[in-house]
Amino acid sequence: MKIFRIIFLCQIILLGGMMATAQSSLTKTEKNTALNHLKQSQAELIIAVKDLSEDQLNYKMSDGSWSIAETMEHIAISEKNIFGIVEMTLKTDPDPAGRSEVKMSDEQVLALITSRDQKVKTRPEFEPTNSFGSYTGSLDTFKALRKSNMLFVKKTKEDLRNRYFDFPFGKVDAYQVVLFMSGHTQRHMKQIVEIIKSEGFPKA
Template sequence: MRKIILNLAGILVLASALAQNTLNPDERKRAIAHLKETENNLVSLTRGLSEQQLNFKEDDTAWSIAECVEHIAISEKNLIGMIQMSLKEDSDPSKRSEVQMTDDQILGLIESREQKVKTRTEFEPTNSFGSYAETMKTFRERRKANLQFVKSTREDLRNHYLQFPFGLIDSYQGILFMSGHTRRHTDQIKEIMSSEGFPN
């Protein structure tokens, strides 16, 4: 009987430890809400735009709205891929001190349009989906899958990490970065729509 009690105690301790390494309810709720909000804003803003509006460019170096949305759709896959790769490594609480930015700072950094950054080649739009409708469909499918991951994951996202040019972030912050990235380019789309010469 004593052996059974000890085994049960061990199971409870293990379960408690595992629970502590998963997202807390507020973290999960925040990420889900932000992912839903940025998706809805993008879809609402671009709904009903004509082909001329979707493909309008201020100049030869600028992206069109269609290209911005394609970039978001590509990033949705690439960024979650980076997060999934980070989870293949062992969790490492000892590296927490190397994460210098808060969640709010991560969102502030990626959402700000003040500093322009040239994207990496694998994130560049190349009409890879064939049409704007297919591009938006792909983005929404990927966002749905990523939302489901955030809703259900039991992974220790806080003790897995991603290395970015601006520093080390944890994998939960990688989720916020992905969502904030959508807002960044939604704001870019607003800039395009307010530019001189944008088709009515």
């Protein structure tokens, strides 16, 4: 009888260990927070670029700066490449032990990427090179990618909190990469607004 008790206890311990290492899906609140931010940043961008003429889309504040059309292309490229980071993390196993290395809160990640106080030169693969053929191509690509990415957030049961990526500013979890992607859209929406408000911007 004693041996059966020992076996039973071992099974309970083993099951508990399996549950502790099992994947943890995003909570409903986390999903709603990400989805609402993704919707908001897209809506703000669409409003910012609404009804702009060709001259306005291609206007540059200086020789080295981007036009609104180029900025839109960069946003579309980034939507693909940043979400690619999330997809890359899914190829790794969840690692709860790594959470101690994530030092920034969700709010801090968003505040960092949306701020225009510090300008950073983008990497070559994020540079606009007329990848989508036209401004309209860039905008349509962004919309399609954002729709697909939002559907992923809505449907996923993957553990995004215990998978990680190392940005230059520190380690974040895969859920925070989604927020970073949305915040990146807001950051460059602000850039577009700066161009529109600049002194030499063409009149409608």
